[in-house]
Amino acid sequence: MTSCDDRTVVFHQGRVLSRPERGEAALEITRSALEALGLRFDRSIPVDVNNAPHLFVQEVEDEYLAAQLEEHFSARFQDFRRFPNRLDERVWNRLSRARALLEWHRAYGYCPRCGSPTLARSNGGERDCTNPECGTLHFPRTDAAIIVRVVHDDRCLLARQPRFQPGVRSVLAGFLEPGERLEGAVRREVMEEVGLTLTTIDYFGSQPWPFPMNLMVGFTAAAKFPCLCLDGEEVEAADWYTREQVHDDLASGALVLPSTNSISRRLIESSLQDL
Ligand SMILES: [Zn+2]
The missing domain is CATH 3.90.79.10 (Nucleoside Triphosphate Pyrophosphohydrolase)
Structure with missing residues (x-):
């Protein structure tokens, strides 16, 4: 379910869009601001359905678009391990979940059992093998x-x-x-x-x-x-x-x-x- 309160944190090459000098570890961009820049919000993955029902995460692969985002928001993509201040534990855990989910979706595009493509289901909480003879359900791993x-x-x-x-x-x-x-x-x-x-x-x-x-x-x-x-x-x-x-x-x-x-x-x- 989506709403006008939807916000997304954006990653590029494993780095999150942030404003370290303002103490903002991750920009939470609204749906309208994201779509105004030509990004499709429906490609976002929910970060935490229970605690942050309107927060999503999205990977931007295109270099030009990543540079546009940095310029538009006066921000930069940063490795949040290197954030200069100690992040609040809640922020750390949320960013960790966001980044780990992106990594998992990237790594599990193909079924490890049979090699067929997988499809994201359950709001990005699982990926299912598309081969009916296999049908394995894959869940995010740690x-x-x-x-x-x-x-x-x-x-x-x-x-x-x-x-x-x-x-x-x-x-x-x-x-x-x-x-x-x-x-x-x-x-x-x-x-x-x-x-x-x-x-x-x-x-x-x-x-x-x-x-x-x-x-x-x-x-x-x-x-x-x-x-x-x-x-x-x-x-x-x-x-x-x-x-x-x-x-x-x-x-x-x-x-x-x-x-x-x-x-x-x-x-x-x-x-x-x-x-
Ligand atoms: Zn399979």
């Missing part, structure tokens, strides 16, 4: 990943992956494998990446991470011994940091922390309070 802050005595482990921006160090992370418990994934990833055995593992919290469609499940853990053995691939450097070292290295610019909007940042900030 892949779990673990993220863990490891401490030993009064020091916290900060590691660097080759793909990180210069100076950035963070906590450890990895994907849950089939048949694995979350705690098992924590133990395995920490052993594989830095060679540490853990004594305790505690749940910290979770965060939707729609890049492309993940849930980050956060933990804190204690290492039995501090001796590190790096895998040299996923982790190119890792060191133990006291709270004072973190503060000193941040002040000198030797250390850069991950985005303020990531659970990894919250894990590191909490360790600065706990250590």
Whole structure:
């Protein structure tokens, strides 16, 4: 069901139309404004039927149209992970759902079982295989990943992956494998990446991470011994940091922390309070 209250957030190449300098993480554009620019609102997908019945999401693929939108709204398409301020959790979750849905619809255009085209149904909440002999119904999926802050005595482990921006160090992370418990994934990833055995593992919290469609499940853990053995691939450097070292290295610019909007940042900030 649609109404004149309908608004849509617009993505282009995974980035959302926003005005960061005005603190607007995502512009919610009205149906009339969107259609005035030649965009068809009926190609939008509802973001959250229960909590935001009139909010939709739409992907703009055309470069020219994307540039038009930026100019018309004095806005720009931005990766909301890099939004300078910490986003309200409700805003983060809404944008996460919007982006994850777009990614899922893009990825599931063809049935993974038989290769036939799929069609969106139920307001974009499912995609059905068009092959009558298959007929599989596909629903949006979420892949779990673990993220863990490891401490030993009064020091916290900060590691660097080759793909990180210069100076950035963070906590450890990895994907849950089939048949694995979350705690098992924590133990395995920490052993594989830095060679540490853990004594305790505690749940910290979770965060939707729609890049492309993940849930980050956060933990804190204690290492039995501090001796590190790096895998040299996923982790190119890792060191133990006291709270004072973190503060000193941040002040000198030797250390850069991950985005303020990531659970990894919250894990590191909490360790600065706990250590
Ligand atoms: Zn099929």
